Amino acid sequence: MNTFESWLLLIIIMIPLIGAAVFIFMPKDREEMIQWSATILGLITMVLSIYCFAAYNHNDGGFQFANSWIWLDLPSNPIIGQQAIQLNLGIDGISAPMIMLTGIVMFTGVLASRSISDRPKEFFVLFFLLISGVFGVFASLDLFFLFFFYELSVLPMYLLIGIWGSSTDFKTFIRTKEYGAMKLMLYLVAGSVLIWISILAIFAESGLGTFLIPALSEIDFNTTFQLIIFPLVALGFGILAGLWPFHTWSPDGHVAAPTAVSMVHAGVLMKLGAYGIIRVGMFLLPEGAEQWAPVLLGLGTVNVIYGALSALGQRDLKYVIGYSSVSHMGYVLMGIATLNVIGLSGAVLQMFSHGIMTALFFVVVGVIYERTHTRDIGVLEGIAKKMGWVAVLFVIAGLTSLGLPGLSGFVAELLVFIGLFQTYPILGMLGIIGAGITAIYILRLVAKVFFGKLNEDIWNNMVDSKFSKQADSNYWERVSSVVLAITILVVGLFPFPFIKVIDTGVTEILAAMAGSL
């Protein structure tokens, strides 16, 4: 491995972080300069992250691009010797697609944020901090830094949503953006509280004096400990993944957030929760995972059905997508809980596929909201005539969501279902019913909002005067959404390279589990 590759992950984490620091010193009135530098940094990061995935050698497997730096020495201990907290980076078959996902969503998110006119400098500073944190979590092989980067990605959320977000007001149903921001923040930190406690418990129990995940995974923690700590880990990360009944922050938070933040949040941050369950929960506490898997599976099933039913009843376009995220994350949780190679691979692919799909949803809904200042399904009707690009891309996302063959969602969900039928056929049936409900709410939505009968008077009232001539997405938004749509098609049509990489990671985790049971 050459020097560049061993530094690659650190570079990917540092580009947004340093970018954020540089933005602070940029003059406030040079918006163009800030937007362009954000775009360029986003592009570079995306290319690097795709390289990361493409260069991952699935024949070798294991942790690649690995490197470590000693960060903080702990007091020397005569029994366990000198230990230190290390910044230890590396990716395996599970985190490689996640890194690529983050890169793609970051770039498209930056493009979708070019229209932000209120304090763009501060926006990009906080947005880049968030991205850096997300990259860090996926790349860290050290519990301390995993937690460090997790908290780093939580930190800017309140301000991002509170300042640049939007409130929902249906007279009978009012959710201010401050409410959404506070709720999201408190839920996420409540999750991190549980994670923090379990990390400390694992550290203390292991007696190794290190936070390194590979080293800790060698230890057989005793069964009682695993049974107590695994639910803490699963719940802590599960809150982030939208686990029912702790999912309510997710629709409220995503709706209140500005477009790019919703994209990152629903697209990537929720995956971070599922990733954490796999990396910390299953890898370090296999017995606990084995014992608690049925519970996780049950809750995942509720997620699928409950999320889909809730989406069916929403009036706000963004709430529909918010609840559809809850429903789709249910497949991920179910896939994880099958504990077999196919199901778990499906879960990881679903994480990737849903990340891209939901980002695409939020881009187009963001465009609609910016043009019309409403997301009310009751008011929006037949807008495909005015917004052709938006309609096409929304339909692509929608079809992915309901699992049309040829698109990425189909492959992922199919794998999850196959995995489920091997272990719990009945729950597999329920999962398929969930997919059916998804088809109902998506198709109903598409039929009315995009292909209904356009009433010109309502439209003229509704549309922002700035956009009355050209209501369709602008150049940047088109690039952003087309990049996402192409990714969906590529994964849907050529899933094999993705599955091969994911397989290596999944097999190793399950082998480690089987070895310790």
Place this chain on the structure above:
Amino acid sequence: MNNLSFLLPEILVVILGFGVLTIDFFIPKNKKWSLPYIAILALTGIFIFNLIFLWGKSDELYGGILRIDGYSLFFKSAFLILGAALIASSVDYVNKNLSNPGEYYAILIFTVLAMMLLSSSGELLTAYIAVETLSFGLYVLVAFDRYNIKSNEAGTKYIILGALSSAILLFGISQIYGLLGTTQFNEMAEVLRSNNSINPGLLLGFLFLIAGLGFKVASVPFHMWAPDVYEGAPTPITAHLAVGSKAAIFVLIIRFFVTGMMPLMIDLQIILVIIAALTMTVGNLMALVQTNIKRLLAYSSIGHAGYLILGLAALVSINQEGGMTLAFISNTNLVVNGIILHTIAYGISNLAAFLSISIIYKKTGNENIKDLAGASKASPFLSMVFAASIFSLAGLPIFAGFISKFYLFTAASVQGLIWLVAIAIFASLMSLYYYLKVLKYMYIEKSEIDNKIDLSPIAFVVLSILFIAMIFIGIYPSPLMDAIQHATYALTMVN
């Protein structure tokens, strides 16, 4: 007599204190602005002198009454810098609100002297005298805004309750002296180790001692004075109360516990655990409902004292029977490192927070949280530093507060107090709510402050330094940790 020279830094500080008073007496009124700058320069000079002069020296003065070691060197330097920072952040406030700047700065310098003595005292009565010197300075400083009724009230409250707590402290010391026959930390440890059974009277003495010191650091249930006094005192003095005096007392307590009370710590642990749990939860719960920003920060700093007391409770582990093995000492090292690191991180963040609010409220005149509205437009830099200090206090990365909390909690859970750590972590979740409320008013609410806030150059410099320090410690704590480690070894290797 020869080793009296080890006290040179202290002697220089005394000379500086009287020097400021004298200069104040002679220079004309329109030149008095120069006083704080003289004091800052001199304190920085003494800081450098102190570092060079005492580097690597280790000795005890007057048969162990004062100890010159890595620990005292570290904290003497820290307190000298803290003194300079406090004076620097007082400049604007004093010029606008207070008369008699000479006395103000001189008394502040004397409290720095008291803090330096606290960090090196190895004996209870010396420590008591240092505590009193510190407290007397603070009594005066709290009431320094003499035409402000709140400041007067705060001063009165503080002196009455402070005197009471000093009496309790002194009673505890006399009880201990009566039963152990010594007030020196080292000798106490020896006597305690040779005694197999614990005298109930002795336990009572320690309880009184803990109560007296608990009052000084505003731990629950001895915290009632804190919010009123914090609210009434001039804001830079509030910062002093929250940072300087609290840190100094903790510095004393750490040395006392580690070098003097280790054999008894197992028996005292339950008391400390209860105080820690109460202090963390009550402090953070009460902060939730505050509308005055200084009261909010007062309760928040009560909560932070709770985390530090959690560290004290974790100095020994429950399964540590009998003698001290090297492995246990290395765990104790971990805990002491954690307490010191958190004290410093908390101190820096709190200083930044108090300096920011003293500048913002100089503009608005009120001290309610909602008067912060629009501060981010009025001064983006100031609000950025304030937001950073809030994040740091809340314990989020990349700021100092994250790593310090993580380190301290890790250390405590290694010692087997994981459930108490869980309480602490939940308490810090609660704290996030009120910290975010402050942020909300600053960044999201519409503007109340209609025009720009002008930062004076000195305030700008201090804020920048604090901001950089918060981030630097947050992302690269290694150099600071090496220094702390050095200080900790000086304590634990004595045993």
